[in-house]
Amino acid sequence: MRLSALFLACSLIWCDVVSASWQLLSRPDLQVPRLNITHPAQAGLTAPGYFFIAPFAGGSDQEKHGPLQPGPYIFDDQGQLVWSGFAQYFSIWTVNLQTTTYHGEPALLAFQGKHNAAHGHGHGHLKLLDAKYDVIREIRAGHHRLIDKHEGQVINDGKSALFQIYQPVPRDLSAYGGDEDHQWIVDGIFQEVDLDTGDVVFEWHSLEHVPPSHSNISLTSGQAGNGLGSSEAWDYFHINSVDKNDEGDYLLSARDVNSVYKIDGKTGRVLWRLGGRNQHNDFRHLDNEVAFSFQHHARYQGYDSQGRELISLYDNSAHGTETDTGSQLHDAPTSSGKILALDHKAKTVATVRAFYPPFKLLSKSQGSTHVLPGGNVVVNWGSEGAVTEFTSDGTVVFHAFLESGPLGVGVQNYRAFKNEWIGRPSEEAAVAGLVYGAEHRSYKVLLAASWNGDTEVSHWRFLGKDVEGNRIDLGGKVARVGFETRLTWVRAQGYNAKDELLTTTRWEPVDHERPVPPAFRRTKELSRMEEQQENDRLDGVASQTGSWIVFQKQG
Ligand SMILES: *[C@@H]1O[C@H](CO)[C@@H](O)[C@H](O)[C@H]1NC(C)=O
Ligand SMILES: *[C@@H]1O[C@H](CO)[C@@H](O)[C@H](O)[C@H]1NC(C)=O
Secondary structure, eight states: OOOOHHHHHHHBOOOSOOOTTOSOSSOTTOOOOOOEEEEOOOTTTSOSSEEEEOOEEOSSOGGGSSOSSOSOEEEOTTSOEEEEOBTTTBOSOEEEEEEEEETTEEEEEEEEEEEETTTTEEEEEEEEEOTTOOEEEEEOOSTTOOBOSSOEEEEGGGTEEEEEEEEEEEOOOGGGTOOTTOOEEEEEEEEEEETTTOOEEEEEEGGGTSOGGGOSSOGGGOBTBOSSSGGGOBOSSOEEEEEEOTTSOEEEEEGGGTEEEEEOTTTOOEEEEEESSOSSOSSEESSGGGOOOSOEEEEEEEEOTTOOEEEEEEEOOEEOOTTOOSOOEESSSSOEEEEEEEETTTTEEEEEEEEOOSSOOOOSSOOEEEEOTTSOEEEEOGGGOEEEEEOTTSOEEEEEESSOGGGGTTEEOSOOEEEOOOOOOSSOOEEEEEEEOGGGTOOEEEEEEEOTTOOOOOEEEEEEEOTTOOEEEEEEEEEOOSSEEEOOEEOOEEEOTTOOEEEEOOOEEOOSSOOOOGGGSOOOOOOHHHHHHHHHHTTTOOOOSSSSEEEEEEO
């Protein structure tokens, strides 16, 4: 027996007036950041791909700040969730979510570990997931060292990993204002590790190459550790990014010396120093925009037609802690993304393009500048919890704050990337069929389906069963809408005993208003066991939330 048209029309009711806690009907476990998109994505001008972010609650009282579920997320540029990696995939503090390649296959990489917001350090490891979001492996440092949160890259087509380490070491610091109590300094280290053998391929130490006297954050200022103990070691250098080019040389950024260095990949020697605001600098600045300080995320960008070496970076031009303890330093009205050109013959540096925020954002910590293959640039404003996409000429084509409303205050995000990605989750899809309105005797039904991390489903089919267990197609193809698709229209078809189609109604919008007549308010209650038998009878098609709604997904 087919479900009667009357039953369909009266019960399949969709309503968008849902309370705030009902963010996703099919995933009540998820409290997803709601992006505040102030500059909607401009079709044709934004690059293809998704945003990879990991927003967390900044400030000292993290309970009062969003997001409620800090963690790694993938969003599209309409602000729709694609994947939440909260708790199920990354269970502790996570940053630096990015796409990469491992053994020739697309993969996801992020840092997971403990976060010390006062010192801006993290301790943990790097975790690789495949396109099903299953863990492939964890990456650890060699030589008994602890990986820090700031840099993590899988390079050489997945053959090795590049990351950094803050290693406290005791030293005589009397030359920098220390006494016998102030003897700890941070050695800024980076390692390249072979992912097949675990061997350390290369290790570099800041204390062997850059003296503490070059620092822009003095020991006595107390803004980067006071030297009193190993956990309070003076972070004179604060390494925060490492990159490697095809010639095998490294590019590193050190925040507390306002400088970027090129490191010989064989000897570790400093090949050149680019001081943004530091006198120990090998390049004459050709324009005022070059000056940068407390920067992040320096990356090689190849060479231009004049043979100049190009690099990108995020210029904070401000310094402060993530918890807002201590005083702040400001060197410019806003932070910016920058592409700089180095002329090694003339020993000069010039600005190719600087990318300024659509709001007056000056980030005291964190930040990234991702130059996309097509030339667009994604700048992530670190402690200000916002992301902007620019065209190569600096035009804003998308801007979002990473949480809306009161929770938006204090959201921070270390780096953001935009990449193309195909997700085929091993996690099962979810469906919900909710009946509500009983208190007003107007029973209504909401149907919703989602599949965390999927990028391939184009439409859903909602199926149901009548009281006799007959399977029914409730709405035909329902085009996917963002993360969660809800059924909004119904129609019914009349068949004869030979299953020949006799009639088809027109499409009716599901009805928000009409109460269900008393006779239809309840169908037979099924026991737990009857429910199980019903599910088994449906050829294994999954049923998540009770006995009447199952689903099929179609690519
Ligand atoms: C950093 O050092 C340079 C000179 O080496 C100086 O001009 C600049 O003001 C310093 N900035 C801070 C914040 O100390
Ligand atoms: C979105 O951001 C703008 C600019 O900061 C702000 O004025 C507005 O209140 C925000 N909206 C929400 C919903 O948070």
